[in-house]
Amino acid sequence: MCLVAVCDKQEKVLQTQTAPGECPYCGGKVKAVDVESQWRLCLLPLCFNPKRKFFCNMCNRRLVIYHGEG
Template identity: 55%
Template sequence: MCFWFICDVKEKELGRQEAPGSCPYCAGKVFALDVERQCRFCFLPFCYKIKREYLCNLCSRRLELYH
């Protein structure tokens, strides 16, 4: 007997705005992105998250903040 599990993650950009500071790798502008992630199992959504990510405009690296 075989079971096939269909899992999918969909991302949607909600907004983009310029963040203060510059990229430590290339000194480019940094943007703050609001991203909506929706995980689905057999076409039914079971996880829904909105997160803020920081991204460099020149080198396209995802940046992390350390407190």
């Protein structure tokens, strides 16, 4: 018996805007990108997942924001 699962993830950029702050690596401006990802299993859409990702304009690194306690 052989089971083959075909999964695919597609991402679509919805909006790009400047974000407050600066890159901790190079000091460049930060941009916020709203991305909608869609998981598909055998061409059937499973879920839509909108996210906001942050990138630096100069060094093009992905920046992660940690929310501390307190």
